[in-house]
Amino acid sequence: MNTRALTTAVVAGTLASGVFALPEANAAVTPPQFADAFGLTVISQPEWADGSDRTFTFTVTTEEVPAFTVLPGQVSGEHVVMVTLPDGYDPAVAYPVHYTLHGGADYPNTRWLKDAVETSTADEPLITVAPNGGGRGWYTNWVYPGSLGAQNWETFHLEQLIPFIDANLSTIAAKEGRAISGHSMGGYGALTYAERRPDLFAYAASFSGALDxxxxxxxxxxxxxxxLSQWGYPTVAPDAIFGSPIWPLDWNWNQRSPAQHVESLRGMGVALYSGDGGDLTENPIQAVAENRAYQTAVVTSANLTAAGIDHVFVDYGDGSGWAPGCTGKHAQAACLQADLDHFIPLAMASLQHP
Structure with a gap:
């Protein structure tokens, strides 16, 4: 396994959306340097994130997703990846890797996600990787991508990014050293990736995922x-991602639905997290969104139980007993922080680690 030397004394230097000068006293400190591999071309070397001595971002291109519908500030075809290292990262030590997938209409390098990951992994010998999944990528290889060209998000992440990370950082490059999680669209992605490639992951978790x-x-x-343009511009054809949703042409929707394909998760750690929306009259859009995600978690949990597959289902209802500030709504930072804080120790108990 190839590794890159990395100093353990780092200072903050960049915000995910911009670059700031390092303090003069630490001008010699540099982040790791990555080499092209597995079909990924590095166009922006790692830069430390603002206020952090553990997290950096870098940018790659890939022919598997040569262009994508963009959110404000994104450049089509340029995939930002955020990485959080353990405290005292030592390139002579092999670490497990946690891949976490962002939700729809969101970015992989938000300040909230950086802070949440750093908080939940404090004192854990764990690398966390948050890849770009596009505003509406849905963590799948699109059926009819049209003029965008290939939208092979699954291939990009599972066949390119994972071995790329193993080649450029000191990792446990085996199933026993990997976990995957995600929120909303990313929760869907985490479970479908784990189901389709159970050889890659030892633990999978969905945080309010669209699982059914x-x-x-x-x-x-x-x-x-x-x-909807808030999920990326330009918009795309309704059948672009999963094909036609109308029976009998909806075969791909059926094949790609995590709730109905749990058998391959047998022997893997599985955790589902969801609130029920709480008071549906308070912030009704986010409340209903969470309530519907909750229904898919209930179906998935029932199917796991019927199959005799051990799993954890954290139903935190209106959030009042889960975390301060969590009211059971969709995409609430307090709820998601509590999800991560609960999940990371579960995963670490199953993963090989120093």
Whole structure:
């Protein structure tokens, strides 16, 4: 396994959306340097994130997703990846890796995600990687990508990014050294990736994920993401991602629905987290979004139970007993921080680590 030397004394230097000068006293401190590999071309070497001595971002291109619909500040085809190292990262030591997938209409390098990951992994010998999944990538290889060209997000992440990280950082490059999680669209991605490639991951978790694509409301949500510009510009055809949602042409929706394909998770750690939306009259859009995600978690948990597959299902209801500031709504920072804080020790108990 190739590794890159990395000093253990680092200082903050960059914000995810911009670059700031390092303090003069630490001008000699440099982040790791990455080499092209596995179809990924590095176009922006790692830069330390603002206020952190553990987290950096870098940018790659790939022919698997040569262009994508963009959110404000993004450049189509340029994939930002955020990495958080353990305290005192030592390139002579092999560490497990936690891949965490962002939600729809979101970025991999938000300040909230950086802070949440650093908080939940404090004092843990764990590397966390947050890749770009596009505003509406849905962590799948699109059926009809049209003029965008290939939208092979699954291939990019599982066949390119994972071995790329193993080649450029000191990792445990085996299933026993990997976990995957994600929120909302990313929760869908985490479970479908784990199901489709159980050889890669020892633990998988969904935080309020859209897990049941047989649910007609979830299909409507996905179709809505293709048409709403806040999920990326330009918008795309309704059948671009999963194909036609109408029977009998909906085979891909059925095949790609995590709730109905749990068998391959047998022997893997599995954790599901969701609130129920709480008071649906308070912030009703986020409340209903969480309530519908909750329904898909209930179906997935029931299918796991029916199959005799051990799993953890954290139903935190209105959030009042889960974390201060959590009211059971979708994409609430307090709820998601509590999810991560609970999940990381679960994963570490199963992963090989120093």
């Amino acid at each position: 694509l047989l649910n007609q409301e979830m299909r409507a949500v996905v179709l809505g993401t293709t048409q």
